[in-house]
Amino acid sequence: MAILECTDVTMSYEGVNVFEHLSFSLERGDYLCILGENGSGKSTLMKGLLGLLKPSSGEIKYSDGLVKSEIGYLPQQSPVQRDFPASVYEVVLSGTLNRKGLSPFYGRRERKLADDNLKRLSITHLKNSCYRDLSGGQQQRVLLARALCATKSLLLLDEPVTGLDPVVSAEFYGLISELNHDDKITVIMVSHDVKQSVAAATHILHLENKTCFFGMVDEYKKSSISDQFMNK
Amino acid sequence: MEYSISEMMSFTFMQRAMIVGVPVALCAALLGVSLILKRYSMIGDGLSHVGFGALALAAAMNLAPLHVAIPVVIISAFFLLRISQNSKINGDGAIAIVSSSALAIGIVVTSLTGGLNTDLYSYLFGSILALSKEDVILSLILCAIVLFLYIFFYHKIFSVTFDENFSLATGTNAKAYNMVIALLTALTVVLGMQIMGTLLISSLIIFPGLTAMRVFKSYRSVVLSAAVQSVICVVVGLVLSFYMETASGATIVCVNLACFILFSIVGAIKRR
Known part of the structure; x- marks a missing residue:
């Protein structure tokens, strides 16, 4: 059963739609990285997932016995x-x-x-x-x-390694993967770091120009959206 | 010295000043730590100016000063907090506008109705002579409420101050606790204005917390140190103002300043 379900979500920031008609769902134990350039709506989506901002249409729903007070959040x-x-x-x-x-x-x-x-x-x-x-x-x-x-079950991280040096960042990513593997904690991470994301995550959500890609890591590697982004 | 300490304390006005001053200093210091850390230091200042405007109006209309000032300042506190949280309006600027307007309105009203009388003068600069018996009782009750709520919500206030988004995301009603902080601050400001004066009450809120932060490193030790220091400074300040015949508010601020400098030196030595 899905732990998180986003159905046809459109979110706007100060009256402008940041992204439209986003749908995806996560199972317990998944590791999702949210990628995208600055201004693509990663932080807005994060706020939506945390319940700090309401979507202008669509629905963000936690299920599988998860209530809002059980979200663990690591802010910038x-x-x-x-x-x-x-x-x-x-x-x-x-x-x-x-x-x-x-x-x-x-x-x-x-x-x-x-x-x-x-x-x-x-x-x-x-x-x-x-x-x-x-x-x-x-x-x-x-x-x-x-x-x-x-x-105990869901961790949301907003660019957690910003400002850390590479060694410490790698250590930190290792820690997150461990929690995901050993404790079966579902992880949702907003990230700048494509290579690391592709290496560690099970799913990728890529936001760009109001469109988006959602899928398993392998599908993402084959997709055209990753080509432009990874070769930069 | 003309009077001994026990003679000094036999004056009713000194007793009242101490009875009001100590709990108000305690409340101000506790709330101050949160306000400083939330970058709301200027709210105390803004509120005191609003308080002055309200007092001037009350005097012009022959109403009991605190009965007008308390509700007006509480409403302004909610209003200022909302502005500060709204990213579209610059919080600093808004507070400056509100506070100077309130002060200006107060002064215009006063000049229209017969000039600065002693009451208003004492509200501007603080006076220990101005406290009536009713003021003392009201102050004690309100301070008790402030202290109770502060202790009851201590951990939540910490969490909301340290990281509002985290509290919100994990299901703590951060907005409600911000309101609690604003309400408590408003009450403290109005009560403190009598002794400290409009122009100086914000220092009672800001100084103890900042002083404590020079030396102490955990939230609890900062809060405790601020509370203790604030009470000591008020007592010393009141005694000095009695002997030197200086304005009570200004004397208390000077004692606070001395304390701040002392703690800064201690902090600098400790860090080396």
Whole structure:
């Protein structure tokens, strides 16, 4: 059964249609990369998937028992976060917030979850460090740990390696693939990096000039849309 | 020294100033941390000017000042927050327009109805003499509400401040919590205006948080340090203003400034 279904979705930004009639669906455990040039609507689609923007027509539907509070999201870093005084533990723990409803304090279950995810991403030693003093790669790991606290099944990432050096980027991509393989977490990633996407993903969604390609990676490699894009 | 500390505290106006000043300082510091980090530092300033306009109108119409100022400032807080979130309008510019207009309207109304009287003067620069018994009771109740809501929503306010989109995407109602922050800020500003004055209340909100951030690195330690420091600065400031016969608001700000410089030096030494 599909975990996510987009049916004939058109989204607009400030009155202009960014893309039209987009339909695709994902199964549990899929790894989708969303490609496309700047302005092709990748971020708008991401906002739609997150429920921050409503499609102007069509429907975006999560199913298979997934509710909105179970989405894990790794945003592009905002300037606010770069000088935010917060310990790593505080940031990671805040990912569990959606699990506890109105209760004002974190319980043992939330703390355990946060500890587990720190361990999973091997950043337990950074637990009490200040978030803003970390390197870019470490910061992304912290945000990933937070996202994992929020979800067991679906991870959305918005250009997660922007600003990271190649070695750290590769490490980070490895981590995502591991989560996808070992924990069967469905991954949706907006990316600039075509080569990496084709190597790691199971599905590709390519947005360009209001049209789009959606399919398995192999089909994408054969398609004409990838030729222009990959040879650049 | 003409008076001992115990003699000073036997004056009703000093007791009232302390009773109002300490909880207001606490609320202002707590909210300030969030406002600074959300880049909303100027909202406090804008709101206080709106508060002044409301007070001038209240005085002209012979109404109780706080009864007019509190609702007007709360409404403006929601309004300013909406503007700041709307990417089409420049938030900074909007706040500047709203705050200077409100101040201007206040002053025009006052001049039309008989010039700056002492009440309005004390609202501009702050006075510990102006507090009535009713003000004190109202302030205590509102501060209790602000503190309760802040503690109850502490973790959610952290999450919304750190990353609004993440909170929204994972199902936290970030907009509602922004409204909570705006409401609490509005209440704090109106209450603080009496002691600090319109022109200086925003410093009560901004200084403690910024000072704490010089030295402390986790959100909780910043919040706690801001709260403690803010209360100490207000108490010291009030005592100094009593002995030196200076305006209370300005004295408190000077103490805050001294504290900021001290923390900056400590922070610089720690980083080396």
